Amino acid sequence: MTIEIPEQPGSSRPAVTPGKQSKLAFLWSSLLHSWTGMTGFIIILLLLFLSLFGQWIAPFDPMHAEFSKKLLPPMTDGHLLGTDQLGRDILSRMIAGARISVIIGVMTVLIAGTFGTVVGIVSGYFRGWLDVVLMRIVDVQLSFPFILLVLVINAIIGTGLKNIILSLAIGGWVIFARVVRSEVLALREKEFITASVATGVPRIQILFKHILPNLFTPIIILSSLQIATYIIAEASVSFLGFGVQPPNPAWGNMLSEGKDYIFSSWWLITFPGVAIMITALGVNFFGDWLRDTLDPELKGE
Amino acid sequence: MLDFVIKRVIQVGIVVLLALTVVFFLIRLSGDPTPLFLPPDAPREQIDEYRSKLGFDRPLLVQYGEFMKNAVQGDFGNSLRSKEDALGMVLQRLPATFQLAISALVLSLLISIPLGVLSAFKRNSIFDRIAVALTVIGQAIPSFWFGLLLIFIFAAQLKVLPSGGGGSIVHMILPTLTLAAYSIARFTRFTRSTMLDVLRKDFIRTAKASGVPTPRLIARYALKNSLIPIITLVALDLGTLLGGAVITEVVFSWPGIGRLLLQSLLNRDFPIVLAGVFIIALIYAVINFVADLLYAFVNPQIRVR
């Protein structure tokens, strides 16, 4: 006796992403409406631009030491942001540092993300004893504060750009594993998956056809938010004496080298710090916007 | 309930043991600490002798077995540098770290929950926008940088607060603030979004429809619902606070566990590193356990099970 008037379609979250074209257009229009998202987007673009073309923009060679010009305050002798303790141009070093920060953030996300995603999928999709073991490992690692873990690993495997990326990745993959696993678990229960299973589609095919495409959004969101964490963590580890080592113009490094000059030459520690902050701010803004736009359900955390 | 507790205790044990195992092998594979302690003019035979005295020349698995056997009895060996009981040294630093972490936590909660609630309630107002902007900045600012800034301003320039060291309440202000900055930002954001979520819920409408006034609605109804996710986050973040304590402790010369751990890493003083890992993993696991209990306490759906 009860017949329902058909519900308006499109009210619930579509399971599979709509066409690329419309999605991009939708993202763009949403970006235009969010000042934080736009700010973040511009900062990220700028960062990418600097890291790709920085070497042609930088007014000086970031590694070139000019002893007679050391510790020049900003706006002297053509050094817009001044020079450091070896007379190297800070602006040029910051531009070169942008590239390192981007490399650190992106590479770490790539490594940690790939590994964590694989673990998360294996764990969440195939379940069984493997899931138990993998999640136990994740628990173990989560039983240790991230920054301390990165520090310990970096102290053990040694400093340098490659090793700090590796340390961050080792410290960071669990987040991806956790998130991906719970997404997979949720997806497994969705009707279209159950339906596919019921019609005898092979598991692997389901994985690639249905599960993976739907993991894209949460992974992108998580990645963008994690990048900021990694950049700040790298700076912190550098500050403590590990991490990327001089003369590499990584921002964290510049900070850690410049902190001894906090009284005499404020610009050494100010500019890289601001750069880290703006970058983290931009990436966070962008990540937040991405999350709010692509996946309103995730809004909580 | 008892089942739950027992299960969790076993789980905590496994987690801690596994953590120790991993760190043990990582550390042992990382190299040999002996040269760092002996005087630079020590001849090679002396170094070898010392190394074998410390047992670093035996097969790794034998070392591991020995270590685990002692570790489960709470014996992590003596510090290579000071020869004191490693676990004892770590435990000795623990109160200072707790003091810092807890005061930072208390400060964060006291500031962030009201701020987050207010921000959610006055959504999209100027107040909310400022609060949100501040929280994003708070999460973006590197803590050592912020700490140095505070020292520079309050200790060196204004000379109103000490630059660090353990001791009285005034010594705690700057490190607490530094350590709390991140969690204040994080908790505020989280409280705000959780609160927004809860305020959208049907049962809030029900309460409104019953004529419950707004202040009571927020203080009694919405907050209690928000509390569950907040507790989970706080528990997770207490670990972050402990981790962040390393940096804060170094910047502010705070005599805590993080500083000891860093020093030991720099010195390759492995027994202390292992004891430190043990304690931190244990604390972390215990905190999570307590959080689960608390969680059950505020969430009746779990309590009954």
Next chain:
Amino acid sequence: MMEKPLLEIQNLHVEFKSGKEVVRPIRGIDLKVNRRETVGIVGESGCGKSVTSLTVMGLLPEKTGRIADGSILFDGTELTALPEKAYRKIRGNDISMIFQEPMTSLNPVFTIGEQLSEPLRQHRKMGKKEIRETIISTLKQVGLPRAEQIIDEYPHQLSGGMRQRVMISLALLCQPKLMIADEPTTALDVTIQAQILELLKAIRGSNDMSLMLITHDLGVVAEMCDRVIVMYAGEIVEEAGVEAIFDRPLHPYTQGLMQSLPSNNERKGKLFSIKGQVPKPSEIGKGCAFANRCPHAFDRCFAEAPPVFSEAGHQSKCWLLDPVSKEGSRDESSIPIRS
């Protein structure tokens, strides 16, 4: 002369702001609820029926929603201009509401008793013991067994049907003059639905109370209501006594609804459904809102919004009822008036 209606809404307009856009989910409705009457409001989701009820409750979203025009007169009080504090005295007291989702409408972290005591605390001066007794007796009144235990239990310990009974008792506690039930049975199993409807009917009968029943289920309407109001896209398109509407629906939309209702003896046939979708509020032009889906629409329907045509208490907003425009209709023969 008839008693003054309990609730009288006139020319109500509601606006929602989202960003820079303004949405008008309710565009000039007039309705009355008489004392001790059950009025049904029917329509597809998004037609404005729930907004109407929230507006009466004064629960429009604070920042975004507002009453743009019109008046709501409840028991002699003008609600549209009522300050929040005075409104609160009415909510849960004179007007109470039952929501669609019994599963989520109760707060999971408080006991039934804690939640049910709220209206009494707000509106009645009662001691703790008295509150408890009142709650228990109300719980019993809605047919809940073990009321003495249930009062100390948490919502998740109860089944959906029980929870909806709790919700009803919550609405009933202060003996309101008007009870609004927004799809009270939609989320429930069919067997439970019947029980709850029976309960509502009984409660309506035994109290000096009016009931505003919001539903998209015509079956429920037929069962429960004295009068029916059909809403479409923020407007009332038809209003009549329950028999009149089932016997002779005047508006093509109502007719559509009727056709989609399977008759008892004719199960096999294909279900009729109205083609197209409810227009988004932003898409509504100057003509009749239903025109784009209406099988009988003609030029005028797109050009001009129809006024209310009244026929012995049976009112409808459709140009087809206009003697003048009838002649302009392209397809006169198919005017579907069932008899």
Next chain:
Amino acid sequence: MKKGYFLAVLLVLSFVLAACTEGTAGDSESASDAKGEDGKQKDSIVIGFESDAATLIANSDVNYVTDAQIRSIYDPLIDRDGDTGEFVPVLAEEWENIDELTWRLKLKEGVKFHNGSDFNAEAAKFSIDYILDDANQSFYKSRWSDIKEVKVLSDYEVEIITSKPFPSLIERIADDLLIMDPVYVNDVGTEEASKKPVGTGPYEFVEWSRDNYLKLKAFEDYWAGPAKIKNVEFRYIPEFSTRLSAFVSGEIDMFKNVPVDSVEKIESDENSKIAETASARINYLALSTFSDGPMKDVKVRQAMNHAIDVDELLEAVLNGHGTKLTGPLSKINSGYTETDAYEYDPEKAKELLKEAGYDPESMELTLDTPNGRYPMDSQVAQAIAAQLQRIGITVNVQVNEWGAHLEKVRNREIKDMFILGWGPAFDAQSTIENLFTEAGPYSSFSEPGLEKKIYETNEMFDQDERYDGYAEIQKALVEQAAWVPLWQQSDMYAVRKDLDFKPKVDEKILPYEMSWEN
């Protein structure tokens, strides 16, 4: 309502903190005490240190930080003159060499430990035996392993018998040995004695809060008369900028190792000054002959010496804070001989490289450096890289965390060049033996002929022969271009203007020798 809330926050917070701090809150005012009101005699000092002492027991940890602190608690038998590094008697009044294997020391009478017991020959024997006893795991042991026996001849006379000639014994006694009370240590055990030390020194132990501070007070019965400054606090501040802030804000009165670029800042402060001395610690650029690379070739090493402009480094990177070194030893060393310095001559460097068969333009070298261990170390490395770049050599600077750096040096894993420091060094033997033999990796240079000569000279007992032997070695090392000598480190202390303090070449910080001016 908001104000009230804020107050409540503060109130709650302060309660929490107060509850937690009870134990440590006690006497944190000593720092402000030291400042003193005008006209009032100051009698306290707070000295900032980068890290905690490892232990407070003597003769165990070789770390400078530990030694600098416990030297106020314990006395040595023999000390060094603060300017010249020559030996001066402390608890030992005289010492003599009976034969190649026997030394006799006469000890001071009437010296008391802080706990009242007497200092005597037993205490001296005990302290040496403490180093030798395996159970104590003293890091000094390797240096003392040639001691066969310590004999107590009388209450104030000991004889030290060595298993082989040990010409540098007095150096060991002066640099390493501190005297502990055997009765006390045996009574309470080493563990307790490591936490609550008892010595004969000018200051007695008050309180030690790990990673926080060490507090001492003047020992009124000190044999050389009580100290002028009555209360001493060593405060541990690991982070330099914090240390500097603490100094600027008046929380600490002095600290060591001021970075050269902060000197100006401190000197510009009206209450502060810089105390500076050329330390007995040298910094150098080692050229590794242990790995197969161009550095095996003496011409390449000489080229390096010509291509690096030490004067420029000193001036530009160290702001002139450092004393140029020309050979293997600094002038402070007892066996020092004047050697010719390599001139800065990039053209000659290029020539030498060509002779050796290298094209500088296609050379790529690695330079390892620690970070923050020596004054401006990583900056110096980068500057050296820049100088070598001028003659076309590409240098990759590899900055290592200190522990990793040392391990790399010890394990001979360094490819071409590295920066290291050595000291405090006063005698030729320990420097030359440890640095320029196959067994000592610290310069990663060895040459078989030279090595033989070094070991022969070490065994010489005749002081003149010995001197000549080391002089020859030094000349040979310079000819061989064994390394690129950089400089004697400049020890710089930030000090309150009204503190009478004279820095010592051996890095010791002794509050006993300090006083406040009025």
